[in-house]
Amino acid sequence: MxxxxxxxxxxxxxxxxxxxxxxxxxxxxxxxxxxxxxxxxxxxxxxxxxxxxxxxxxxxxxxxxxxxxxxxxxxxxxxxxxxxxxxxxxxxxxxxxxxxxxxxxxxxxxxxxxxxxxxxxxxxxxxxxxxxxxxxxxxxxxxxxxxxxxxxxxxxxxxxxxxxxxxxxxxxxxxxxxxxxxxxxxxxxxxxxxxxxxxxxxxxxxxxPESPRWYASKNKNDEAGAVLVKIHGEDVAKKELETIKKAIAKEGDSSWALLLQPGIKVAVLVGVALALLSQFTGINAIIYYGPRIMEEAGLKLSDALGGQVVIGTVNVVATIYAILKIDKFGRKNLMKGGITGMFLSLIAVGVLFLLDLTQGYLLIVFILTFITSFAVGYGPVIWVLLSEIYPTKVRGRAMSVATLSVWVGTAIIGQVVPWMLDTLTPAGTFFIFAACCIPVPFILKLIPETKGVSLEDIESAWVKNEKKS
The missing domain is CATH 1.20.1250.20 (MFS general substrate transporter like domains)
Structure with a gap:
C-alpha cells in the first residue's frame, strides 16, 4: 500500500x-x-x-x-x-x-x-x-x-x-x-x-457507507468487503473480513436472548453499571448548577451564561486531550485517572460547603477540576467502551440497553438533585456523588483493556473470561 x-x-x-x-x-x-x-x-x-x-x-x-x-x-x-x-x-x-x-x-x-x-x-x-x-x-x-x-x-x-x-x-x-x-x-x-x-x-x-460489520452480520459479504477495502486497503480488508465472519459465525442467531449468554451477560451488566454511575457521579448536576454556584462563590459574571461558557470551554479543551491520549494510555487507565480526580474534587467541594468556605475562587477551582477529570476520563471513555464490548449481531440491542441506562440515570438525577440539595444540603449531596465514584475502579477490573484490540478479539475475551470464572 x-x-x-x-x-x-x-x-x-x-x-x-x-x-x-x-x-x-x-x-x-x-x-x-x-x-x-x-x-x-x-x-x-x-x-x-x-x-x-x-x-x-x-x-x-x-x-x-x-x-x-x-x-x-x-x-x-x-x-x-x-x-x-x-x-x-x-x-x-x-x-x-x-x-x-x-x-x-x-x-x-x-x-x-x-x-x-x-x-x-x-x-x-x-x-x-x-x-x-x-x-x-x-x-x-x-x-x-x-x-x-x-x-x-x-x-x-x-x-x-x-x-x-x-x-x-x-x-x-x-x-x-x-x-x-x-x-x-x-x-x-x-x-x-x-x-x-x-x-x-x-x-x-x-x-x-453502511457499517461493514452490519453488512457481514446480514451475509452481505461483498458489500462489507468493499467498504473495508475503501477504509483499510485490499490486503488488510481481506483479513479483517475473515475475522469478522468467524466471530459472527460463533454468535448464532441475532436475538435479545443472546444478551444473556455467558460472557455477553457480564458485558451488558458492566455497561449498564458504568452508564448509570456516569450520571450518579454528578456531572449533570455540576453542569446545571455550576454557573449558579460559581456566581455565589464570588466570580463576577454578567449572567449565568458566562458560567456555562466557562464550564463548556473547559469541557471542550479537556476532551481534546482525551482524544489525543486514549489510544496511548488505554481506556481503563484514562478512566481510572479521571474518576480519581472526580472523587477528590467532589470531596473537596463537599468539605468547602460543610465548612461554609464557598465565598472565593477555591470552590471554582475544584468545580473546574471535576469537569476536567470527567472530560479526560469518564466522558469520552464510557462511549468508547460501550461501542466496543458487545458482539456484532446484538451490538445495537446491547448498546441500546446501556445507553437507555444513561438516560434513566439522567432522569433520576434531574428529579432527585433539587431534593438532595434542600434535604441533604449541598455538602451531603457532593459526598454522595463522591461515594458513587468508588465502585468504578472495581467494575473496570471486569473489563478487558480494549486499546488496539479488534472488536472480534474483544468479544472472544469476554467468552474466555467467563469460562475461567
Missing part, C-alpha cells in the same frame, strides 16, 4: 467519523439550547411549574423512547439508515419548534427532537467503532464526546448571539414570521438555529 493510498484511507475514515460524530454535536446542542428558552416560553404560554417541568423534560422522554427502539432498528435495517432517520427527526424538531403555534405543538416537536437525540446518542459512537481500525478506534469514537461538548458550547454562544440580535430590533417587518422568530419571540430562533447543523448531519449521512 502506498503512502498516498494510506493518506486517502485516513482522510476517508476521518470524514466518516466526523460525519457520524456530528450526531453528538446535535445531542449536545439540543440538550443545551433549551437553557436560553425556558423563561421566554414560560412567559409566552403562561406555564405553571408543572407544565414548565414537562416542557423541560419532554425531550428526555423522547430520548428514552428513541434509545429503546434504536437498537432493534439498527440491527434490522442498518446503522446508516437509522442515523439518517435521526437527522430527519432533529430537523423536524428544530423547524417545528421555531414555527409552532401552541404549547402542545412545542412539546410534540421537543419529543420528536428527543427521539433524534436518543437514536444518535446510541448509534453515532457504535457506528464509528464499527468502521474504525483497532489502533485508532478510541480516538475516533472519542470524537463523539468532543462533538457533544462542542455542541453544548455552540448552543450557549448561539443563544447569547440571538438574544443580542433580538434585543437590537432586527430589520424585519413587524408582525411577519421572521420578526416573530428573530425579534418578538427570540426563543423560536434559538430552537430553529439547530436546523442548520441538523440538515447538514442529515445530508452527510447519505455520503457515508
Amino acid at each position: 502506498t503512502s498516498k493510498t494510506q493518506k486517502t484511507n485516513k482522510s476517508y475514515l476521518l470524514f466518516i467519523a466526523l460525519a457520524a460524530a456530528f450526531g453528538g454535536f446535535l445531542f449536545g446542542y439540543d440538550t443545551a439550547v433549551i437553557s436560553g428558552t425556558i423563561g421566554f416560553v414560560k412567559d409566552k404560554f403562561a406555564l405553571d411549574t408543572v407544565m414548565e417541568g414537562w416542557f423541560v423534560s419532554s425531550a428526555l422522554v423522547g430520548c428514552i423512547a428513541g434509545v429503546a427502539f434504536a437498537g432493534e432498528l439498527s440491527d434490522r435495517f442498518g446503522r446508516k439508515k437509522s442515523l439518517i432517520v435521526s437527522g430527519l427527526l432533529f430537523s423536524i424538531s428544530a423547524i417545528g419548534c421555531a414555527v409552532c403555534g401552541s404549547h402542545t405543538e412545542l412539546i410534540i416537536y421537543r419529543l420528536v427532537g428527543g427521539l433524534g437525540v436518543g437514536v444518535a446518542s446510541m448509534l453515532s459512537p457504535l457506528y464509528i467503532s464499527e468502521v474504525s481500525p483497532a489502533n485508532i478506534r478510541g480516538r475516533m469514537v472519542a470524537l463523539y464526546q468532543f462533538a457533544i461538548t462542542l455542541g453544548i458550547l455552540c448552543a450557549y454562544f448561539a443563544n447569547a448571539l440571538l438574544l443580542g440580535d433580538g434585543g437590537s430590533g432586527a430589520s424585519f417587518t413587524e408582525g411577519s414570521l421572521l420578526h416573530k422568530v428573530f425579534v418578538s419571540e427570540v426563543w423560536r430562533s434559538m430552537f430553529g438555529s439547530e436546523a442548520i447543523p441538523a440538515l447538514l448531519f442529515f445530508g452527510a449521512m447519505f455520503l457515508v
Whole structure:
C-alpha cells in the first residue's frame, strides 16, 4: 500500500467519523439550547411549574423512547439508515419548534427532537467503532464526546448571539414570521438555529457507507468487503473480513436472548453499571448548577451564561486531550485517572460547603477540576467502551440497553438533585456523588483493556473470561 493510498484511507475514515460524530454535536446542542428558552416560553404560554417541568423534560422522554427502539432498528435495517432517520427527526424538531403555534405543538416537536437525540446518542459512537481500525478506534469514537461538548458550547454562544440580535430590533417587518422568530419571540430562533447543523448531519449521512460489520452480520459479504477495502486497503480488508465472519459465525442467531449468554451477560451488566454511575457521579448536576454556584462563590459574571461558557470551554479543551491520549494510555487507565480526580474534587467541594468556605475562587477551582477529570476520563471513555464490548449481531440491542441506562440515570438525577440539595444540603449531596465514584475502579477490573484490540478479539475475551470464572 502506498503512502498516498494510506493518506486517502485516513482522510476517508476521518470524514466518516466526523460525519457520524456530528450526531453528538446535535445531542449536545439540543440538550443545551433549551437553557436560553425556558423563561421566554414560560412567559409566552403562561406555564405553571408543572407544565414548565414537562416542557423541560419532554425531550428526555423522547430520548428514552428513541434509545429503546434504536437498537432493534439498527440491527434490522442498518446503522446508516437509522442515523439518517435521526437527522430527519432533529430537523423536524428544530423547524417545528421555531414555527409552532401552541404549547402542545412545542412539546410534540421537543419529543420528536428527543427521539433524534436518543437514536444518535446510541448509534453515532457504535457506528464509528464499527468502521474504525483497532489502533485508532478510541480516538475516533472519542470524537463523539468532543462533538457533544462542542455542541453544548455552540448552543450557549448561539443563544447569547440571538438574544443580542433580538434585543437590537432586527430589520424585519413587524408582525411577519421572521420578526416573530428573530425579534418578538427570540426563543423560536434559538430552537430553529439547530436546523442548520441538523440538515447538514442529515445530508452527510447519505455520503457515508453502511457499517461493514452490519453488512457481514446480514451475509452481505461483498458489500462489507468493499467498504473495508475503501477504509483499510485490499490486503488488510481481506483479513479483517475473515475475522469478522468467524466471530459472527460463533454468535448464532441475532436475538435479545443472546444478551444473556455467558460472557455477553457480564458485558451488558458492566455497561449498564458504568452508564448509570456516569450520571450518579454528578456531572449533570455540576453542569446545571455550576454557573449558579460559581456566581455565589464570588466570580463576577454578567449572567449565568458566562458560567456555562466557562464550564463548556473547559469541557471542550479537556476532551481534546482525551482524544489525543486514549489510544496511548488505554481506556481503563484514562478512566481510572479521571474518576480519581472526580472523587477528590467532589470531596473537596463537599468539605468547602460543610465548612461554609464557598465565598472565593477555591470552590471554582475544584468545580473546574471535576469537569476536567470527567472530560479526560469518564466522558469520552464510557462511549468508547460501550461501542466496543458487545458482539456484532446484538451490538445495537446491547448498546441500546446501556445507553437507555444513561438516560434513566439522567432522569433520576434531574428529579432527585433539587431534593438532595434542600434535604441533604449541598455538602451531603457532593459526598454522595463522591461515594458513587468508588465502585468504578472495581467494575473496570471486569473489563478487558480494549486499546488496539479488534472488536472480534474483544468479544472472544469476554467468552474466555467467563469460562475461567
